[in-house]
Amino acid sequence: MGRMWNHAKQRVVHYLRVYFGFFSTCFIATMSFRIHFVLLIVMDLFFYISTLGSIHIIYNHVSMIGPWNREQLLFFVSVMLTIQQCHMTFVSENFWIFSSTIRTGALDFILLKPISALFSAFFRHIRPGSFINILIAWGTVIYYGMEVHLDLLAWLLLPFCILLGLVLASSLDMVIASSMFWMLEGTGINFLRIELQELSRWPDFIYGSITSRILTIVVPILLIGSAPVRFLFDHSDWLPLLGLGVAIIVVWVVLHFVWNAGLNLYESASS
């Protein structure tokens, strides 16, 4: 048991060290292109302002959307923006380039490294510039969290809830991106990911019953934000949060099979 524990600890340390290496190399590469670095930060800020601004505009005409008032929906949107910002910072870039990684044979070198290829393929590229915007996104979550008067438990669980949402969003994207082993061209797949992200950006109650069920059970994107926020507002509404946990496990099992099947299919590219 002790040996197993030590082995697991060594592996975690190894992965963390490699991950810091990823961060370091991405940071060095990003710093080579300073204007691009600044532009990405500014563009993300524009996106925040336009998203939050559009909610304000809607609530200037209505007092409630479903059961939520302006502050509640703005809190939800802030949570989703934070999840999305973390997603953009830590994983998103990898999905965009995965198709060319397969088609150009760049995956060859990933497969040669003594570490999980899934980890290297989907966590290799980080956008260091977006870290600044994560802080801003967290600022909006905290601000609107105070506006909706979150209780102590909600404040304590908030980071974990956001983490769970991020894990599910990223895992779903990994499954979808793995289909590039079969399709090779990734543009359509990436647009599919973006469309699903768009759908998940709204609370589950705005969708009709059947759509809501499909997007909660079959492609569980509505669990990413709605499940944690509903629980944070009302602790008796824990079932969707449980569903989020179960969805993460199921998606990882599916990912394991899809990824391995894809690797067996991988033909590399001629030299």
Place this chain on the structure above:
Amino acid sequence: MIKATGLTKRFKNYKKPPGFFASLKSLFYRHYETNDAVSSFDVQIEPGEIVGLLGPNGAGKTTLMKMFTGIITPSEGQLEVLGYVPAKRDRLFRKQIALVMGQKSQLWWDIPAMDSFQLLQRYYEIENAAFQTRISELAHLLEAEDFLHVHVRKLSLGERMKVELMACLLHEPKLIFLDEPTIGLDLIAQKNIRDFLRQYHQQTRTTIVLTSHYMADVEALCARIILILDGKKGFDGPIGEFETLLGHEKNVSFLFSQQQDPTDSLWQKYDAQWNIDYTEVDLRLPEEKLREVCANILQHYPVTEFSTEKMPIERVMKTVMSNPKLIK
């Protein structure tokens, strides 16, 4: 070290006729063909060997390397490398191998090589002191000290290959696969890489499997050659044996003071290779006829210079490729 039996890799491709309507049709129906890139390949490579995989483009050399390294999964056959099944991609297996591809880079384009090395240090869990020692040893051997801190995209091809080699050797692999390591390099850079590899092999006795289109690489480095033709093994043996594959023949070059008639029956008999203005010829002569034919040519033609050498491996290779039956 490497043991393959009946190794086969089958690829499925679809053939699309050219044009707009053919593309439209291919949306609904595609005619697929399967072909064996490598077929029923048996090989055994012992520790410490340096083996050259030779063959024309598309023969299956790189496919074979990719199966050896676990990048692609064989369609059929058994393969064991360092006691592991490569397709299972065991972590410890991957720690003991390295692959350099002359036409692809494992280094990050937008950062200096040294920063990529530091990431590799983390991948392979190399202690700091060992890493520093290794870097200075390799940089010294490859004369690469001056450009370790330059962005990879700004390096010349020769410099890039040197840092690629450093990247692949950092973790002291037991088995190295080199796929066209000198491709595109000028003659001096090719020689530098060859000299380094020879020296490295002499020092470490690391097993090396090499593919190259430059026969000079193979002649300089490999004691054993494996020839692949259409995915099948054509020849497997010592390089000396390969050189005598066409019999005990010599390559003789003659330089003439004036243009010669290439249709002369004498030249036809000995596989003459002329230069563009027909003033220089290379002949393939059986050893027993060497004296007689040379004396005849020297006597009857305006020869200004002549030289003889054993059959160049490049010429053996060309002859075998144009007539594969020679080795069957």
